[in-house]
Amino acid sequence: MNAPIDENASPSLRTGGSLPADDAVWTVLQAEAEQARNGEAALAALFDSILGAASFESALIETLIARIGHNSLASHTLRAQFRAAADADPTIGAAGRADLKAVVERDPASGRLLEPFLFFKGYAAIQTHRFAHWMWENGKPDFARYLQSRSSEVFQTDIHPGAVIGRGFFLDHATGFVAGETVVIEENVSVLHGVTLGGTGNQRTDRHPTVRTGVLIGAGAIILGDIEIGAFSKIASGSFVTQSVPPRCTAVGVPARIIEGAGSTNPAQSMDQHLALGTYESFTYVI
Known part of the structure; x- marks a missing residue:
């Protein structure tokens, strides 16, 4: 930093x-x-x-x-x-x-x-x-x-022109980033390369993720559907997420599991991708 x-x-x-x-x-x-x-x-x-x-x-x-x-x-x-x-x-x-x-x-x-x-x-x-x-x-x-x-x-990168992206967006390395038409990214979000914010069907209504403020999304993560990634949460590299993630939590794995806590008060700012391994006993599956 x-x-x-x-x-x-x-x-x-x-x-x-x-x-x-x-x-x-x-x-x-x-x-x-x-x-x-x-x-x-x-x-x-x-x-x-x-x-x-x-x-x-x-x-x-x-x-x-x-x-x-x-x-x-x-x-x-x-x-x-x-x-x-x-x-x-x-x-x-x-x-x-x-x-x-x-x-x-x-x-x-x-x-x-x-x-x-x-x-x-x-x-x-x-x-x-x-x-x-x-x-x-x-x-x-x-x-x-x-x-x-x-x-x-x-x-x-492949970003649909309809996608809404807030201020203070950091796209690190960029290669392979995909964002669909109804994606919404709030302010002060950080995303690494190879991330997909995609849809799960061919409906013309909202079908892509909403990413709230302060979120950090690690390299290679796939987030699909009309779901919400809560504020100041963290998506671990390589994770596959198809259900909403609560604020200030970490999603990790395939399929993604939810770990309470994001490891820092503002993951997008700190760019800290470490996982709090001691909390794994309390994770729940997101399917």
């Missing part, structure tokens, strides 16, 4: 303190890009996409275009669509800032905002989804599906 970050201490964000407020993320990100540009001239054009942008949203749009752009759609068309979404819905940029901070808070492999912003495909996949979701909700379903398709090709 990284030390807390001080927005005033250093552009590198490695010196400790508190995380920057949302309105300071852009300032810190630009400072990091400037420092990185001075140290790695060969990547100057990459860092200039941040330094030459007028806002966080503009830099995010240019970064996404560089990653998911394709000759099937002109860059200026994609830029115009993204810009319209960001201007119409300020929560897209706000969520992008919160997601960026979440990575640095929870991932020891990231010591700067710059790293996930430019290089981490989990962050890019979620930001692409946020634009796709806006398209889905605002009469542009084909454009939304285009973004879903490109994101799936480039980032190896």
Whole structure:
């Protein structure tokens, strides 16, 4: 876990303190890009996409275009669509800032905002989804599906544009993450690679999981159906869950068993995947 970050201490964000407020993320990100540009001239054009942008949203749009752009759609068309979404819905940029901070808070492999912003495909996949979701909700379903398709090709994730994902979402490694159309993920959730949030039938009503705030879902977990994963609970890696999990509990195994207690007050924040083995005597099966 990284030390807390001080927005005033250093552009590198490695010196400790508190995380920057949302309105300071852009300032810190630009400072990091400037420092990185001075140290790695060969990547100057990459860092200039941040330094030459007028806002966080503009830099995010240019970064996404560089990653998911394709000759099937002109860059200026994609830029115009993204810009319209960001201007119409300020929560897209706000969520992008919160997601960026979440990575640095929870991932020891990231010591700067710059790293996930430019290089981490989990962050890019979620930001692409946020634009796709806006398209889905605002009469542009084909454009939304285009973004879903490109994101799936480039980032190896498959997130239906109808899925609702709250702020402060951390998708670690990202490869193989699948989320269906009626998935709802509340704020401040952490998910590792290979996770499926899927349905169990072909009905067109709610058929996918709802994941409450503070949940940690380990790698390879499969969670199916219109069920609820309670707040601040934990799903162990490789588990198969088809029934709701109470708040502040752990689900582990195939089929999943429920263990009272999640091992920490906020699993999504701590990223602690240890199991409290002493509680196994009291588990119940979920079938």
